[in-house]
Amino acid sequence: MKENNLLDRIFNFSVDTLKFLRTLPLNDELKVIKYQLIKSSTSVGANYEESQGASSKADFNNKIRIVLREARESNYWLRIISALDYKSDKLQTLLQESKELKNIFGAILLKGNKEG
Template sequence: MENNLQKRLFQFSIDVIQEVRNLPNSKEYQVISYQILKSATSVGANYEEAQGAVSKADFANKVGISLKEIRETNYWIRIIIAIDNQKMNWAVLEKESSQLIKILGAIYNKTAKKNDKSLKPAP
């Protein structure tokens, strides 16, 4: 069953893909486009993998990768905002990526702490 976060991550990927299509085709934008497309689509893909995790540690690892990828995506969005004249839609995506960072960070921190406790020897 798909959850709300899965839907948001999927839609975020689609929104980034659509906005990248509107970027200029200059050399610097080609590099940025390639990087942001990889990271933005990887966020949701890794979260999807987390849903089928074989253990809590596996789940935490996949969510951790999603967190890294959304942070990278946020970085590329901020670069686009700094250099592009058509900033409106990118500002919306920057806000959404910031919210997704918080959500994934909270999930990761909660899950990673549980895993750390299970790895410590009992007193």
């Protein structure tokens, strides 16, 4: 149940990020940021889904390492949007969720490295 919960949580993070990006204005600076954030936030879920079918512990850890990297990148782009003064409650929620996801995947990776 815990894993399904995490799968749902990651899926919702991706969808919520996409919906949030629709609310931002169209300009040159945000065009690049939106593109990068779309790629990283959806990659978190796609790579975590892949990790669930990993062929070995090493493969699983490698995929989780990618997930963590993408979660960190998503957090970075969200922080950039915030620093550019596009502040909202939704942005704050996404920032908090991205921090929590980074912590979760960091802990999973740490645990996997200790076991392996």
